[in-house]
């Protein structure tokens with residue numbers, strides 16, 4: 180049997196970029212293909228990336244794909260052992276996957292629309308004319324471009340999103356000045372989380388790439404290295420650099436409170452729907468802050484499934500590790516959020532989100 184994995188994805192896809200970079204670092208043999216109708220049928224809905232193992236098992240969700248492969252290819256783990264680094268790397272993955280999708284989608288659809296419509300078209304009619312690709316792309320991309328209001332992106336929040344994103348670029352540019360990856364010369368799950376939005380959208384889409392090249396050349400170098408890594412090499416730094424602190428402060432100010440509020444909203448949803456086993460993709464909307472704007476956003480249970488990862492890691496820490504982690508959390512304003520302990524747990528089962536408790 181061939182030992183080759185298949186990655187069903189696309190060059191324009193945020194989460195495919197995350198997994199592709201990981202597969203390359205771990206030197207795992209794979210081929211990348213467009214998703215097929217049969218794979219969509221087996222998953223039950225359209226979603227990429229999907230990994231097919233050499234045994235024919237399907238794994239969907241970039242985080243589950245990476246964890247599946249980490250169990251199978253145990254060398255050069257992308258999970259740091261140091262508890263502070265480990266917790267921060269899990270939080271940064273949440274930030275990349277669930278929060279940086281906001282500027283990724285804002286810049287893609289508000290600055291790169293014509294380009295990306297044709298790119299969408301190329302995924303289904305690669306041999307078609309530009310007009311055919313534009314037509315197909317416009318049809319295919321409607322649910323994606325249509326999700327902007329649910330992410331809280333609108334005319335009044337856009338300036339705040341741009342100000343916040345440009346500030347983040349400056350922080351990342353500074354942090355990556357003297358190091359290859361976020362925690363040293365080895366990439367971690369944090370790097371893969373950030374790679375999603377910062378590659379397919381904010382590096383690859385032309386106008387967004389221009390901005391990154393102008394404001395954050397060290398980040399451009401990081402994206403290039405994530406895509407062409409030295410496989411299975413490098414190590415995590417011993418000490419935690421203080422250039423990460425402003426990024427963590429921002430995460431605890433803005434993104435994590437939304438994850439906690441999502442947990443609260445889900446708790447109420449469970450109380451109102453005691454009999455329902457399947458959790459919908461969104462359970463209403465709420466007001467959130469993005470940068471210095473107040474905006475309305477969908478409440479996505481999946482966000483909470485991702486936040487559970489750092490939360491559960493934190494809760495399971497022994498006393499000694501916990502006190503080191505707590506000292507760091509206090510210093511970046513993250514201690515209170517991490518005490519969050521709702522009654523329920525979520526899990527994914529057959530590509531669906533359900534209650535685990």
Ligand SMILES: N[C@@H](CCC(=O)N[C@@H](CS)C(=O)NCC(=O)O)C(=O)O
Nearest residue numbers: 192193194225226227228240241242
């Ligand atoms: N959490 C999922 C998100 C995957 C995702 O949103 N993929 C996009 C393309 S990058 C997609 O297929 N979206 C279809 C949809 O949301 O309906 C993952 O990490 O794999």
